[in-house]
Amino acid sequence: MVLIQNEVRNTQFNFGNIALTNYRVSVSNGDFQRHIPLEKISCITLLSQRYSRWLLVLGVVLFAVGIYTLSDSSEELGMLLLLVGLILVLCFVLIRRNTINIQSDGGDAIVYRVGASKKEDVEIAVARFLEAKNARIEQLYSLNSTNKYKGIEQNGIPADAGS
Numbered sequence: 001m002v003l004i005q006n007e008v009r010n011t012q013f014n015f016g017n018i019a020l021t022n023y024r025v026s027v028s029n030g031d032f033q034r035h036i037p038l039e040k041i042s043c044i045t046l047l048s049q050r051y052s053r054w055l056l057v058l059g060v061v062l063f064a065v066g067i068y069t070l071s072d073s074s075e076e077l078g079m080l081l082l083l084v085g086l087i088l089v090l091c092f093v094l095i096r097r098n099t100i101n102i103q104s105d106g107g108d109a110i111v112y113r114v115g116a117s118k119k120e121d122v123e124i125a126v127a128r129f130l131e132a133k134n135a136r137i138e139q140l141y142s143l144n145s146t147n148k149y150k151g152i153e154q155n156g157i158p159a160d161a162g163s
Contacts, residue, residue, distance in 0.1 A: 011128055018100070018112050018125075020132055025102060027110050036104045038136035043103040044126050048096050048119060059088030098122045102129065 003009065003021065011020045018027045026035040063085030070078030098119060102110040114122050 010132055011125075018110075020128060022132065022136065025110065025129060025132075027112050034108070034110050036102060036108060036110060038133045039140055040104045040106060041102060041129070041133050042105040043101075044129055045101040045103070046122055046126055047099040047101065049099065050096055051092055053092075055088055056092040059085045059092060061085070062088065100126065 004023065007021050007023050009019060009021050017029055018025070022038075024035045024037050025041070026033065028034075062081050066078045066081030066083075066085055068078075069081055096119075098114045100110075100112045100114060100122065102112075114125075
């Protein structure tokens with residue numbers, strides 16, 4: 001990511017190509033890049049989802065077929081099916097996909113799957129996004145209030161026009 005004038009990278013997260021600066025949050029993935037200015041962020045959502053239910057269904061079916069096969073004929077095939085079914089069911093129950101969704105007020109969004117990162121790491125990242133957004137808004141507010149007294153236009157009207 002190329003930084004613009006006066007921009008400083010605050011954080012590079014452990015879970016990939018998402019970066020936070022004092023002006024924006026950005027994600028890059030090969031040929032794809034998306035940037036959202038911090039002051040334009042309207043919502044940050046953390047989604048924690050299990051894998052597809054088909055994984056659970058397949059695991060239960062394989063487990064059941066494995067029990068039937070054990071009682072009917074082949075022990076080796078039955079044990080293999082039981083083991084694979086059990087592994088699929090455990091994967092469904094234990095493994096989650098964490099996704100960060102950063103929505104801008106203009107409708108654009110960054111949706112980033114953070115993979116198998118710890119939920120605590122992802123929550124810390126969301127907190128850093130919010131802290132950076134608040135700092136940027138405070139910076140813009142202070143710039144706006146100091147510029148009002150320096151003769152700079154506010155809402156298209158020069159500061160000295162009211163005198």
